Amino acid sequence: MARPRTTPRTVEHPDLSEVTLQQVLEALADPVRRMVVSQLARAGGDKGCGSFDTPVSDSTLTHHFNVLREAGVIRQHYRGTTKLNSLRADELEARFPGLLDAVVTAAEAEA
Amino acid sequence: MARPRTTPRTVEHPDLSEVTLQQVLEALADPVRRMVVSQLARAGGDKGCGSFDTPVSDSTLTHHFNVLREAGVIRQHYRGTTKLNSLRADELEARFPGLLDAVVTAAEAEA
DNA sequence: CGGAAGGTTCGATGGCGGTCGTACCATGAA
């Protein structure tokens, strides 16, 4: 948006100390976003943007990734034309102990 | 609503097995509802409807209580003209281990 | 240098949910 033409694509990630419980809960309260988090948790490491199984369009998925990133839940970086995603599990655990685990576990159990 | 005139006021509570993670997360994602839950957690036991410190009107608060009850987060029962509320902490812990604790703890830490 | 693949941005839209005020109901006390 504010990026001038032809600049390497970078992504802004908040420090977890700036992230509120409200943001994280809102992020995790959406079913599609929880699918993303679940699949990311199952994958363990990085996972390409296009490799997620969701019922929404690409542009909507981009939106969800943004919400998750701004909530400090995921980390994103480019490699070539592909955007890789990973969970910020450890940092999140330090900030909100038990929260991500509980949600991921519950999501797994329900599915 | 469907209750005929002059019937003792009772409240419907879902079995926690019928409650979804979605419901619980949506319930806990609202700031006002989280205030209610926090104050309930701090109180330990029952707490009258009118004794909560929130920034919303009575009718809105009633709405939030309904959401929390339908999500299996709180239990309500009448005593005289007063409605008492309590957390369904143990049941919730059995259904979604660690979830309520994590949220309550985080909410306390942030406040 | 094309062109294709992978994502993003933009604008529009639709629906849901939080909010309120008012009217109403049940209970207990005077």
Added chain:
DNA sequence: TTCATGGTACGACCGCCATCGAACCTTCCG
């Protein structure tokens, strides 16, 4: 029985957010 209290039901409003399609931008590969 009448009144006051505590809470609910209802209807309306408003703002936000998930969603989409289309246009666009980057990067890689022929």
